[in-house]
Amino acid sequence: MSGTPEEPVHPEPPETPPSDRAVTERHAEPCATRQPDPVPGLGPEHRAALRPELLPEFRPELTADRRAAELRDYRAAFRAAQLAMAVVDQDGIVVTANDSFGALLGTEAGALREQAAADLVDLASDGRTWHAYREVLRGRRSRFRCTRRLKHPDGRSLWAEVTVSPVPDSRRVLLSVADISDRRELQARLRHLQMHDPVTRLPNRALFFERLSAALEAAAQDAVHDTATGGAPVGSSYESHESHESYGYGRTGRIGLCYLDLDGFKAVNDTLGHRVGDRLLAAVAARLTECADSDGYTRSGGHLVARLGGDEFAILVEDSTGTEQLADLARSVLRALQLPFDLGGQRLSVSASIGVVERTAQGTTATALMQDADTTLYWAKADGKARWTLFDPERNAHRMTRQALSSTLRPAVERGEFGLEYQPLVDLTDGAVRGVEALVRWNHPQFGSLPPNRFIGIAEEDGSIVELGRWVLRTACRQARQWQKDHPRERPIFVSVNVAVRQVWDSDLVADVAGILAETGLAPHLLQLELTESAVMGSAGRPLQALQALSDMGVRIAIDDFGTGYSNLAYLSRLPVSVLKLDGSFVRGFQDEEHANPADELIVEALVQLAHRLGLTVTAECVETSGQAARLRRIGCDTGQGWLYSRAVAPDRIAELIGTAPQPV
Numbered sequence: 001m002s003g004t005p006e007e008p009v010h011p012e013p014p015e016t017p018p019s020d021r022a023v024t025e026r027h028a029e030p031c032a033t034r035q036p037d038p039v040p041g042l043g044p045e046h047r048a049a050l051r052p053e054l055l056p057e058f059r060p061e062l063t064a065d066r067r068a069a070e071l072r073d074y075r076a077a078f079r080a081a082q083l084a085m086a087v088v089d090q091d092g093i094v095v096t097a098n099d100s101f102g103a104l105l106g107t108e109a110g111a112l113r114e115q116a117a118a119d120l121v122d123l124a125s126d127g128r129t130w131h132a133y134r135e136v137l138r139g140r141r142s143r144f145r146c147t148r149r150l151k152h153p154d155g156r157s158l159w160a161e162v163t164v165s166p167v168p169d170s171r172r173v174l175l176s177v178a179d180i181s182d183r184r185e186l187q188a189r190l191r192h193l194q195m196h197d198p199v200t201r202l203p204n205r206a207l208f209f210e211r212l213s214a215a216l217e218a219a220a221q222d223a224v225h226d227t228a229t230g231g232a233p234v235g236s237s238y239e240s241h242e243s244h245e246s247y248g249y250g251r252t253g254r255i256g257l258c259y260l261d262l263d264g265f266k267a268v269n270d271t272l273g274h275r276v277g278d279r280l281l282a283a284v285a286a287r288l289t290e291c292a293d294s295d296g297y298t299r300s301g302g303h304l305v306a307r308l309g310g311d312e313f314a315i316l317v318e319d320s321t322g323t324e325q326l327a328d329l330a331r332s333v334l335r336a337l338q339l340p341f342d343l344g345g346q347r348l349s350v351s352a353s354i355g356v357v358e359r360t361a362q363g364t365t366a367t368a369l370m371q372d373a374d375t376t377l378y379w380a381k382a383d384g385k386a387r388w389t390l391f392d393p394e395r396n397a398h399r400m401t402r403q404a405l406s407s408t409l410r411p412a413v414e415r416g417e418f419g420l421e422y423q424p425l426v427d428l429t430d431g432a433v434r435g436v437e438a439l440v441r442w443n444h445p446q447f448g449s450l451p452p453n454r455f456i457g458i459a460e461e462d463g464s465i466v467e468l469g470r471w472v473l474r475t476a477c478r479q480a481r482q483w484q485k486d487h488p489r490e491r492p493i494f495v496s497v498n499v500a501v502r503q504v505w506d507s508d509l510v511a512d513v514a515g516i517l518a519e520t521g522l523a524p525h526l527l528q529l530e531l532t533e534s535a536v537m538g539s540a541g542r543p544l545q546a547l548q549a550l551s552d553m554g555v556r557i558a559i560d561d562f563g564t565g566y567s568n569l570a571y572l573s574r575l576p577v578s579v580l581k582l583d584g585s586f587v588r589g590f591q592d593e594e595h596a597n598p599a600d601e602l603i604v605e606a607l608v609q610l611a612h613r614l615g616l617t618v619t620a621e622c623v624e625t626s627g628q629a630a631r632l633r634r635i636g637c638d639t640g641q642g643w644l645y646s647r648a649v650a651p652d653r654i655a656e657l658i659g660t661a662p663q664p665v
Contacts, residue, residue: 078098082100083178084098084177084179086112087173092133094114096109101177104150106154122148129146136164160180162177212316212366216365254359255316256316256317258314259374261311262351263353266311268348276346288333303318304318317329322358323356327388334386353385356391357372357373357391379392413464413468418471419443422495423647424436426639435495438495442454466507470507472498478520479495479651487659501532510553513555525554528557529550531558558579562582563586580611580617581619619640620640620641623641623643625644
């Protein structure tokens with residue numbers, strides 16, 4: 001294990017570790033010009049602990065006998081010290097060592113004389129440590145300390161803290177070695193407790209991210225090395241088995257992750273208590289470990305199974321071989337968890353949702369990988385739970401776009417980024433334009449013109465549909481009134497505006513409509529409000545009261561996409577509805593005239609007759625061919641809407657259609 005010097009390493013490049021050299025090659029220290037060390041091997045930290053005025057070299061008045069006695073005392077203290085110490089000359093050769101040093105290395109102290117100190121305590125195993133050690137020997141550095149793992153002659157390993165410091169007024173250094181094995185063992189136990197979950201004994205979130213970061217860093221280093229040595233290019237998409245095996249001498253350069261969450265675990269805790277919940281988590285952890293172990297090993301070892309918190313677990317697969325490996329692992333996990341758990345007589349069954357991510361490690365960050373895994377786990381739950389889902393970049397791009405739209409939707413209303421286009425509603429008997437449907441468009445500065453299906457759902461979720469809907473209603477009514485003013489001799493056309501059910505709940509829709517009609521001067525019967533079938537059929541309480549008040553005001557209420565939701569015909573007699581808009585799926589069944597489905601025509605005919613018997617008019621959506629229009633007219637449908645007549649167009653184009661020749665029927 002490499003040591004870490006405490007001070008900056010001298011810029012001079014490290015020397016080559018010494019080879020065995022004869023004692024006769026050492027430079028003899030001239031005795032005539034130097035005073036003998038009072039205590040061989042006593043380092044500055046030990047000498048500083050003494051009072052300098054008591055040392056023999058600072059007491060010239062002492063007699064020679066007195067100084068000799070004190071020198072003997074210091075030598076005796078050096079030999080008897082519990083700290084392993086040795087005096088080393090400037091060439092790194094042991095001059096003398098105490099008994100503790102010999103005991104630490106399992107030999108006699110005398111046997112250590114004339115041996116290279118670096119070999120005894122493994123100071124030459126890495127260049128940085130060796131260079132720092134040589135700097136102290138040359139007097140260019142005050143001291144240095146490192147931690148080494150030493151091998152005892154009896155076979156056991158021990159951790160040692162090695163300190164090297166110069167002896168004052170001498171060309172020698174003191175090498176001291178402290179056995180810190182107990183301290184290291186305690187640190188290891190504390191780290192294990194810190195990095196493992198106490199319930200499942202699995203690695204916890206901290207250790208998981210440490211291992212994940214290390215794996216990504218190793219993959220990046222392998223990729224750089226492989227490129228430097230002429231291997232496959234970094235980020236290569238070539239993923240054959242041969243390329244995986246050859247990459248980085250066994251590495252694949254890829255990484256995989258199964259991120260899973262137990263379905264319904266909260267119910268277990270709430271009904272059976274946290275003790276049973278903890279036992280269930282431990283049992284799940286054991287099965288996950290079995291699945292990971294049975295999947296095989298890579299050069300970096302087995303797959304890491306970790307508990308990230310709550311009922312969330314992760315299986316990290318380093319050097320994965322492709323998405324199929326992760327898919328097989330996810331399938332095995334689902335099968336294992338579907339088996340009942342027997343917890344002290346209680347038999348429990350759980351399922352899990354798993355998000356699977358597998359990709360090239362180069363260029364991937366731990367944060368990005370976990371974010372994608374979390375997104376994929378959400379997809380698995382949204383798709384019905386008890387399943388695994390593979391990360392889909394295209395689906396994720398759609399999610400990111402949706403998130404971007406959500407964050408800018410409310411300000412967009414204030415900035416006026418929305419506009420309206422209008423699609424004609426044509427009388428099927430004479431082809432005249434009777435009305436228009438207002439369709440909102442978002443002129444997004446980044447994504448261009450967006451149709452309603454890209455943002456209306458978001459607006460309903462965050463509540464901005466109320467403000468947006470109010471703007472659409474006011475703009476459409478103002479435009480309808482303007483057409484009426486511009487063509488006073490023509491029959492006025494009505495405008496149909498879509499209303500979300502949240503607008504009924506979160507705002508005073510009746511007051512909004514009344515105020516806008518009064519503000520714009522549009523007659524109530526020229527306004528039609530469209531609600532989806534699912535929203536209208538379940539109406540009760542406040543929504544139903546609002547619809548009734550609007551109908552009493554003279555506003556027409558239409559059920560949009562009729563035939564795709566509840567289709568509860570009993571509601572039609574109780575709701576203040578005046579128009580049914582048949583869903584386009586019925587009309588599309590008329591498209592193939594040569595192979596028409598008689599059932600489609602019978603269903604539409606029955607709906608039209610029922611609506612007429614109830615006093616309702618019927619509009620057919622998605623009319624695209626003259627054949628469809630002819631069959632709808634024969635059945636008795638009142639109005640049609642679709643590309644046969646016109647796409648959604650700007651207001652000035654609608655103005656051109658008012659009072660002109662009838663549309664084709």
